[in-house]
Each structure stands twice: as structure tokens, then as C-alpha cells.
Amino acid sequence: MNNPAAKLSSELYEANFAALKQPLSTSAALAEAARCLFCFDAPCTKMCPAHVDVPKFIHKITTRNFLGSARTVLEQNILGESCAKVCPVDSLCEGACVLPDKGQPAIQIGSLQLFATQWLRHSGRTVFDRAAPKKKSVGLVGAGPASLACAAYLAVRGYETTIYDADKIPGGLNSTAIADYKLRTQDALEEIRMIENMGVAIKPEMRIGTDLTVDQLLKQHDAVFIGTGLGLNQNLDVPGVELDSVIEALDFIRRVKTLPFDQVDVGRNVVVIGGGNTAIDAACAAKLLGAESVTVVYRRSKVEMPAYDHEYRHAVSKGVAFHFLATPVSIEGDKAVTSITCSRMKLGEPDESGRRRPIAIKGSEFSIPADMVLIALGQKADQGFLTMLPGTEMQNGLLVANPTTGQTGNPRIFAGGDLVHGAKEVVDAVHSGKVAADGIDAFLSGREDN
Numbered sequence: 001m002n003n004p005a006a007k008l009s010s011e012l013y014e015a016n017f018a019a020l021k022q023p024l025s026t027s028a029a030l031a032e033a034a035r036c037l038f039c040f041d042a043p044c045t046k047m048c049p050a051h052v053d054v055p056k057f058i059h060k061i062t063t064r065n066f067l068g069s070a071r072t073v074l075e076q077n078i079l080g081e082s083c084a085k086v087c088p089v090d091s092l093c094e095g096a097c098v099l100p101d102k103g104q105p106a107i108q109i110g111s112l113q114l115f116a117t118q119w120l121r122h123s124g125r126t127v128f129d130r131a132a133p134k135k136k137s138v139g140l141v142g143a144g145p146a147s148l149a150c151a152a153y154l155a156v157r158g159y160e161t162t163i164y165d166a167d168k169i170p171g172g173l174n175s176t177a178i179a180d181y182k183l184r185t186q187d188a189l190e191e192i193r194m195i196e197n198m199g200v201a202i203k204p205e206m207r208i209g210t211d212l213t214v215d216q217l218l219k220q221h222d223a224v225f226i227g228t229g230l231g232l233n234q235n236l237d238v239p240g241v242e243l244d245s246v247i248e249a250l251d252f253i254r255r256v257k258t259l260p261f262d263q264v265d266v267g268r269n270v271v272v273i274g275g276g277n278t279a280i281d282a283a284c285a286a287k288l289l290g291a292e293s294v295t296v297v298y299r300r301s302k303v304e305m306p307a308y309d310h311e312y313r314h315a316v317s318k319g320v321a322f323h324f325l326a327t328p329v330s331i332e333g334d335k336a337v338t339s340i341t342c343s344r345m346k347l348g349e350p351d352e353s354g355r356r357r358p359i360a361i362k363g364s365e366f367s368i369p370a371d372m373v374l375i376a377l378g379q380k381a382d383q384g385f386l387t388m389l390p391g392t393e394m395q396n397g398l399l400v401a402n403p404t405t406g407q408t409g410n411p412r413i414f415a416g417g418d419l420v421h422g423a424k425e426v427v428d429a430v431h432s433g434k435v436a437a438d439g440i441d442a443f444l445s446g447r448e449d450n
Helices: 010-016 026-034 054-062 066-076 080-086 109-123 145-155 185-196 214-220 249-258 277-288 309-317 384-388 426-449
Strands: 137-141 160-164 200-203 223-226 246-248 269-273 293-297 321-323 326-333 337-350 356-360 366-369 372-375 413-415
Touching: 026 054, 026 109, 054 066, 054 109, 066 080, 066 109, 080 109, 080 185, 080 426, 109 185, 137 145, 137 214, 145 160, 145 185, 145 200, 145 223, 145 426, 185 200, 223 426, 246 249, 249 277, 249 372, 269 277, 269 366, 277 293, 277 309, 277 372, 293 326, 293 366, 309 321, 326 356, 337 372, 413 426
Parallel strands: 137 160, 137 223, 160 200, 223 413, 246 372, 269 293, 269 372, 293 321
Antiparallel strands: 326 337, 337 356, 337 366
């Protein structure tokens, strides 16, 4: 890198990356819970992808039944603590709260869920009693939220569950790809330890197709769940993409999450390509590490940007600049990046995504100084071993599975999470894993009865 940003003090790094969502004190949680109207129709619950009974868990807080509150959350969302930190609650449960219609702030549902789940973790208590062991085993591929949820809900029913993950760090995006100021890797790993204590075995650095063949996987287990997510990055096809300091945004975020902050190099002038939440996370991380200027370049307008509005507003508050209706055409530099050339865009008719198609405006090129370029164009499935799974089908880059059971065309193979539904929230992946756990239980129980 030609022009790295100056390193900060350890105190400033910690201050910059302090958690956005701080846990409530007991008195604050009791006061906030007391504001809830405990609506009979519970629009908050209806908007929760995991179907957590929000009025029920909040009511238990008001009676100081914190264990029961945590149990209510975890029965539907085993990663309730992580989701309390990273869920876009403004667009989900809190966005459905009726109190703003009465001129009052929405209930801080995410903060109350964080209070209950952290209380449980710090108490050292458990909420699930494991059923008697069954003579059936389930192998799960990928240690992200979908597989973790599926394994946990199967383990408490007595199934032997083993997760195989290609990474040495379990947790998927929770552990390595969500901004540190939202969710620290250590917190994600502590949540995973709770799941391991439920009887789930996790085997890291085990790649299906090489370390363990598909045939061996199917022979060793009565059923298999595939939850590998979307592991391949979409490519940026412009001249100069091979230069030093042009890196994938997820790789950059992983460095921030797994290395000491002072060991993560960042440019003085950083340009981020993309308009999703990963682009925002990478841009904010670069700014918090000490970059002097961070610019997000997105080819459509703000209206079409996939990132949530609260994420955008957070980035702006940190000093991140945005170039909308612009796309990179080349990256300049000798060995390392010195600048990036972009073309201005206009919007045409809607494309297959339903958003208006961006069209380059001839002669509108402009240059942005850059010492580092972070690419955040989204992910796609790494089909690798997926093509070896007998009886399964891929459509539009996703693995086809029954939405109500998670079962694929092969009755012994189930799937869920982003690999099936496309890129969604952590809570969606958890729910998908729980649905598959129910489907696997029904399938294996049926076989036992024969």
C-alpha cells in the first residue's frame, strides 16, 4: 500500500469500535418492559422472521423471570443474542410496534432481547433439557447460523449432530463478516459454545469433497443438512482490479474481526464499490481504523441501494461519503492503487431485479484518489461439492428445497439459509435452520416407525 493511514492508539480503536447496542441495566430493562402494551395480535411477533413471542418474553422481564424470558426467545431463535445486536429491528419487530401511533417511542425490543439472552449467558444456566439419545445422526455442512440452529434444535431432541466447516472459525458471517461494532467475534463464539454444550459437535477445517467425500458424508449420517451460504464473491471486471490494495470487502472485515486493530492496514483514501450492508460495514470499519476519506461508489441511486437506511445514516454520521449513480471503469496505479476512474450513470427501465437498470453516460468519467479499493458486489454460491449431491437441484444459483421442510429432491438431504433463500438476515437463516430441523425430525421419526 502506497499511502497507509496512521495507526491510532489502542484506546481510540476501542472507543471507535465500541458496540452500537449496549446492554440495558436491570432497572432500565424493567422500566422499558413495563411500557409494552402486550398487544393481543402482536404485530411485532408477526414481523419477526423467527416468530419469537415478543409480548411473552417482555412480560416475563416485567415479572423478573429472566430465565423464562430467555427461554421464550431461544425456543424460536437459538442465536437470539446475536440477532438482538445485528437485526434491522427498525424494519422488523420494532418497526411494527403500535406505540409510535400513540405518540410514544417504539419498545426497544432488540435491547430487551439482548438483556434477556445476555443475562442467561452470564448466569451460566441452561434453558433446554436434552431428550434421550436417538440412534440417528445428522451431518451438517457449514457452521453458519442456519446449520447452528438446525443442529441445536435437533440435538435437544436427542439426535447426534456433527457440523463440518471449511473454516477454522465457526459461525459463518456472524464470526467473520459482520462489522465489529455490531458483533464481536468473541461474542459470536461464546454463543456457539452454548450450542456445543447442547451436544453439537463442530469439526473445523473439514471441506466436503476433499477432506470428506459426499459419499462418506451420506454413509456416516442418516440425514444431511447443507447450510454453506453464499461463499463466492461477485467479481469486479475492470482494468486494475489485480493491483495491490484492491481486496474483497468481506476479506477486509474478516481482518478487522480476527486481528488486533493495529495490525489491520487501511489506506488514507479508501473507495468501496457496492451498495449493500457489507459495503457499509466495510466503509465504516475503514473510517474507524483511521482512514482520512472513505467513499462508497454505487451505480444506482440511494432509493435503489440495498443497504438499510439506518446503516446508511450511521455511515454518514461517521464521515463516509457516497457517490450515487456512478460505477468504476478502471483502477489506476503501478503496483498499488493511486486512484479509481468512475463513470456517471443514469437509470433506465427496470431489469430482472425490479430495479431500474443503470446506464453509463458517455464522457462523464471522473477520478477519485484511492490508496485502497474494497469490493462489495455481493456473493453467490460456491457450487463445488453441491454438484456432487445426488438427487438435488440448483436453480438460479440456489439449492432447491421445500420451504416448509427444508427437504431437497433427495429425501435424506435438507438445506436452508442463504444457499436456499438468497442473501437475507441472520434471523432468517436461523428460522430456516429450525424449519429444517423440524423436517429432519419428521423424516427420521417416520423411518424409525417403519
